[in-house]
Amino acid sequence: MNKSDLSAALAKDLNIPLRKSEEIVEVIFGTMFNALSNHDRIEIRGFGSFEVREYEGYTGRNPKTGDKIVVDGKRLPFFKAGKELREKIFEAE
Structure with missing residues (x-):
């Protein structure tokens, strides 16, 4: 949808x-x-909650060249399903 x-x-x-x-x-x-x-934080009872989580930067590796690269920290939205939503999805299976 x-x-x-x-x-x-x-x-x-x-x-x-x-x-x-x-x-x-x-x-x-x-x-x-x-x-x-x-x-x-956004909480919709029975559906779930949304929040922004902050992730620290880290040293990664370029898979193509193998070189080390620095990945900056970032903020990303995170969704956690509520109990009623999880139960409805489980019932649908």
């Missing part, structure tokens, strides 16, 4: 115009993006 599919499903379920559902989805994702950019 992509953002367009999500907007279409929202429009159908709530019986609202597609344009309005697209705006709602944009506001939700924009708010989540801003929260993560500010290092805030």
